[in-house]
Amino acid sequence: MLLAGTSNSSQRIGVNTVIRGVYILGDQGSMIYSKEYARSESKDTLVEFLMNLAEFLKTVDLQEKTEYMNAAVSRIFYARREPFTFMFVADKADDATQIEEKMGQMVEFFMKNFANLAMANQPLDGFDDKVDEIAVTMIKVAILGFSGVGKTTILHLLRGEILPLVPNPTIGVSIKTLPEEISNVKIVFWDVAGQLRFSILWAKMIANAQVVVIVTDSTLENVLKSKKLVSLVQEEVPDAKVIGIANKQDLPTALTPQRVGQILGIPTYELVAIDISYRNRLISIIRRAILEGKTEAKAA
Amino acid sequence: MPEATFVVQLDDIHGFVVRQRHPTTLTLNEKTLNLLFYEQQKAQKEELSFSEIDGLKFVSYTSSDFPGWMVCSLLGPDEVFDELHPELAGSGRLILALMKEDPDAVRLNEILESGKVLTGLTDEQKLAEIYLTPSSALLLERMQDEGVEKAAKLSIWLKNQVQSDDVDIRQAMDPLMRSGIVKVELVGRTSETVFLIKDVFGYRAPPTESVLKAEESHPSIASKYREYVTEFFSPPPPSKGYNPTLPIEDPTSPILEDREKISRILSDRLQFLVLDCLRREPLTATEISQRTALPESIVMKVLWALEADKVAVRFEEEDLWALLTNPRIESFMPEYILPIIKRKISEKEITSDAARRYLELLAENWGEHSD
Numbered sequence: 301m302l303l304a305g306t307s308n309s310s311q312r313i314g315v316n317t318v319i320r321g322v323y324i325l326g327d328q329g330s331m332i333y334s335k336e337y338a339r340s341e342s343k344d345t346l347v348e349f350l351m352n353l354a355e356f357l358k359t360v361d362l363q364e365k366t367e368y369m370n371a372a373v374s375r376i377f378y379a380r381r382e383p384f385t386f387m388f389v390a391d392k393a394d395d396a397t398q399i400e401e402k403m404g405q406m407v408e409f410f411m412k413n414f415a416n417l418a419m420a421n422q423p424l425d426g427f428d429d430k431v432d433e434i435a436v437t438m439i440k441v442a443i444l445g446f447s448g449v450g451k452t453t454i455l456h457l458l459r460g461e462i463l464p465l466v467p468n469p470t471i472g473v474s475i476k477t478l479p480e481e482i483s484n485v486k487i488v489f490w491d492v493a494g495q496l497r498f499s500i501l502w503a504k505m506i507a508n509a510q511v512v513v514i515v516t517d518s519t520l521e522n523v524l525k526s527k528k529l530v531s532l533v534q535e536e537v538p539d540a541k542v543i544g545i546a547n548k549q550d551l552p553t554a555l556t557p558q559r560v561g562q563i564l565g566i567p568t569y570e571l572v573a574i575d576i577s578y579r580n581r582l583i584s585i586i587r588r589a590i591l592e593g594k595t596e597a598k599a600a
Numbered sequence: 601m602p603e604a605t606f607v608v609q610l611d612d613i614h615g616f617v618v619r620q621r622h623p624t625t626l627t628l629n630e631k632t633l634n635l636l637f638y639e640q641q642k643a644q645k646e647e648l649s650f651s652e653i654d655g656l657k658f659v660s661y662t663s664s665d666f667p668g669w670m671v672c673s674l675l676g677p678d679e680v681f682d683e684l685h686p687e688l689a690g691s692g693r694l695i696l697a698l699m700k701e702d703p704d705a706v707r708l709n710e711i712l713e714s715g716k717v718l719t720g721l722t723d724e725q726k727l728a729e730i731y732l733t734p735s736s737a738l739l740l741e742r743m744q745d746e747g748v749e750k751a752a753k754l755s756i757w758l759k760n761q762v763q764s765d766d767v768d769i770r771q772a773m774d775p776l777m778r779s780g781i782v783k784v785e786l787v788g789r790t791s792e793t794v795f796l797i798k799d800v801f802g803y804r805a806p807p808t809e810s811v812l813k814a815e816e817s818h819p820s821i822a823s824k825y826r827e828y829v830t831e832f833f834s835p836p837p838p839s840k841g842y843n844p845t846l847p848i849e850d851p852t853s854p855i856l857e858d859r860e861k862i863s864r865i866l867s868d869r870l871q872f873l874v875l876d877c878l879r880r881e882p883l884t885a886t887e888i889s890q891r892t893a894l895p896e897s898i899v900m901k902v903l904w905a906l907e908a909d910k911v912a913v914r915f916e917e918e919d920l921w922a923l924l925t926n927p928r929i930e931s932f933m934p935e936y937i938l939p940i941i942k943r944k945i946s947e948k949e950i951t952s953d954a955a956r957r958y959l960e961l962l963a964e965n966w967g968e969h970s971d
Contacts, residue, residue, distance in 0.1 A: 373609070
């Protein structure tokens, strides 16, 4: 992917907005609701800053508008409705208009359905789902597996692309989005290089993934080796939904998906990535993994 | 000067984001960014790494203070990496420090054309890092009691203190060794021993040089300035003022909290630059910007932060900034350890070889012929 640019602004893969955190503060500066969609090393400092900002905003008349301020590479959006302060933390390069619209939706929904509950210190049951619906616009799915198991072929299949005649090993990571959205959410795939020399990057590349797909070529040797990947994922992204793909089921040496799943200890699905007829099935599997991941995260 | 420079961030969701580039017509592809990142991760160290990709020579700078960020330079065919090393590390440091503060204020072309750099840590900043690593500060406290201690014993003590087996003594010791506070040597065949060579004292000094200079160069603020400083250090009773030399038992004492604040200020590269500049005399933000080569918008942000920490003070009418207090961390010879060493020898806690070596090390560092 070419990252050419003639402007001085940030250039990045994809243009979708990512809201990284949602915060609602009450009258006494208390945190009524907060949700982070990406892990941050400086969370405590951020929350302290937001509380101070909320205190300051009480002295400013925002006239029901959403405004924002920049903080390094982040942008903090805020709106006030007595006695609440609503805040989104997003990236400075994100589309401000889109985020302002989302802020409007959230504020309206909260004031209509939850403001009284919040003032009475009651639980905000059901609000979390609405926040997800509003704030989650992009989901990261990491595809992990050793070299030659068909990760990039799976990505081509998902995107409905023609396979290249000569396989081209991935270097580092290749990032692509799915042409269609799932539940109004854009899916961004991180196809992580499987060559052993790139193994030093794996932990970094799967960070903050909501779903991790571990791909095997269904041979016993590869499946046994891939158990290490399951451990890595469970350690690095414990909240992610992990599924296995038993690829190359058309080959005579392939273990059944059930056997692959038993060995890996994760739900595993059959696939022949070079067969276009598997595309819809694969999209359904990804969709289900995303939804199950959300449900499991809530239950936790 | 490199042919091109660009700043890249690996964002968890979006992938590689090119935050800044010079020239703006520069074209990059995913493969190049991946390989640069891979080379940097492979080296697993800070500072610079060199890569040759598709016949082009790249140098990338990273720092553990800015995980996921790289400042990359594309070298010309005749440029040699080793010769450009200090310059590229210095500009990398400066660019990342500025990006953290205010990415919009960063003008890569200006930084590169002017040759602006941020040098490595000063001795004072290395000392400040001790108090920013809690286990290092703990080790220092222990060494202030012991003077000489076996590394293995110190490691067990530290694990008990932090109630964890995961604590790495080498990592905790690193700021102490880098700043020359302790020295670790083998005494005998196997006994790795830690010696306290210097002790440190963090405090706010009165900005004497700046106050005297203000009387010469800015008489309009001189009396007001002196009044501010006096009010901080020795206000009229019943206020007690500032006295960091009083013995402290309480670990939550404001003086100890303040020492951590002083360390944070000194170790922040941009705050230190501005603070160091103001140590000599009161200046306007524009003058500070010229002397430090930092953009004025960033100088203002730093000054406000220093003002909030009672380090800087503003004279609005004259548009001048001056130091209210001068944060310092200084080292001194730990003479108080000598009776402890005497006791340790008599109680056979340390060998005479260890004691002799300790005295040699103190003489090397603090004797008449030391630097």
